[in-house]
Amino acid sequence: MQDLVDRVNAEGYAIVRGFLPPSDMAEIGREVDRMYEEGLKHHATYRDRNLLFEVLNDPKAKRRVVLQAHWTAWISPLLERQRRDLRYLDVLAPFLGPDIKQIAQQLHWKPPGAKYTFYRFHQDARFRESPNTGDQSMRGSVTAGLAIDRQTVANGALRIIPKSHTRGYLGLSDDGPIMVGETQDEELRRAGLDPASVVTCEMEPGDLLLWTLFTVHGSAPNESSYDRRFMINSYVRAAASDRGEWVFRNGVSTPLGDQPEICKYEQLRERPGPFYIETGWTQEGRDGTAL
Numbered sequence: 001m002q003d004l005v006d007r008v009n010a011e012g013y014a015i016v017r018g019f020l021p022p023s024d025m026a027e028i029g030r031e032v033d034r035m036y037e038e039g040l041k042h043h044a045t046y047r048d049r050n051l052l053f054e055v056l057n058d059p060k061a062k063r064r065v066v067l068q069a070h071w072t073a074w075i076s077p078l079l080e081r082q083r084r085d086l087r088y089l090d091v092l093a094p095f096l097g098p099d100i101k102q103i104a105q106q107l108h109w110k111p112p113g114a115k116y117t118f119y120r121f122h123q124d125a126r127f128r129e130s131p132n133t134g135d136q137s138m139r140g141s142v143t144a145g146l147a148i149d150r151q152t153v154a155n156g157a158l159r160i161i162p163k164s165h166t167r168g169y170l171g172l173s174d175d176g177p178i179m180v181g182e183t184q185d186e187e188l189r190r191a192g193l194d195p196a197s198v199v200t201c202e203m204e205p206g207d208l209l210l211w212t213l214f215t216v217h218g219s220a221p222n223e224s225s226y227d228r229r230f231m232i233n234s235y236v237r238a239a240a241s242d243r244g245e246w247v248f249r250n251g252v253s254t255p256l257g258d259q260p261e262i263c264k265y266e267q268l269r270e271r272p273g274p275f276y277i278e279t280g281w282t283q284e285g286r287d288g289t290a291l
């Protein structure tokens with residue numbers, strides 16, 4: 001595991017091959033499909049505290065799709081256990097120590113045929129409080145992406161720029177939504193990054209990709225006929241964060257409590273939901289065009 005820390009420190013990412021075996025992945029895959037069906041019950045994006053289903057009438061696929069679900073641990077006992085599985089502790093403890101909280105729990109789909117299945121290049125610090133500070137709390141953080149489907153060039157596997165995490169916050173994609181308009185090479189060059197250095201992280205189901213808050217990453221659209229299901233968990237050193245849900249306390253796996261903790265969105269204190277978000281970030285939604 002020390003080798004893993006060295007690789008993430010040096011390159012800004014690393015892949016743990018075979019993190020979970022096929023039997024676990026089959027069970028997780030079935031549950032993630034169930035979450036997709038749960039999301040489709042909503043006519044638009046739905047939020048209830050940290051739980052979120054990003055639901056879109058996709059203009060290209062001409063059907064309702066679910067792109068993301070956040071904090072399904074609140075409605076799925078299996079995914080609640082998964083996020084704090086002790087196999088995560090083995091990977092995370094060398095980075096974060098024995099007291100670990102979770103800031104993000106996300107399922108991502110890239111439904112075949114849909115328009116919005118790419119992510120512009122960015123650093124996840126964008127989604128945290130004050131990305132420009134680059135303080136210590138930013139370093140006490142690791143994000144883990146679990147491949148549920150095989151991740152390929154064709155279905156839009158995550159793409160990473162090695163060593164980009166050493167460059168501080170670069171402001172990539174800060175001018176608009178993360179899923180509208182693919183990143184042009186020019187935007188990378190302006191930030192001093194070489195588009196030719198992009199690595200596509202191809203993975204088998206059960207592989208785990210680790211990256212940092214400053215690692216530049218994005219992903220291409222799904223051009224294949226199969227889905228690209230990906231589970232993202234972001235973990236922080238508990239002492240460095242007053243936010244997030246406990247995952248491991250002194251190395252002991254800790255379930256969710258009675259009430260959710262604020263993870264990212266301060267507004268939830270005022271407006272916890274449940275509510276629908278009818279107009280979204282899509283080009284069509286922003287133009288006011290009916291889908």
Ligand SMILES: O=C(O)CCC(=O)C(=O)O
Binds near residue numbers: 157219
């Ligand atoms: O699912 C992907 O390809 C990228 C998602 C991502 O980077 C994010 O949500 O921050």
Ligand SMILES: [Fe+2]
Binds near residue numbers: 123124
């Ligand atoms: Fe990201």
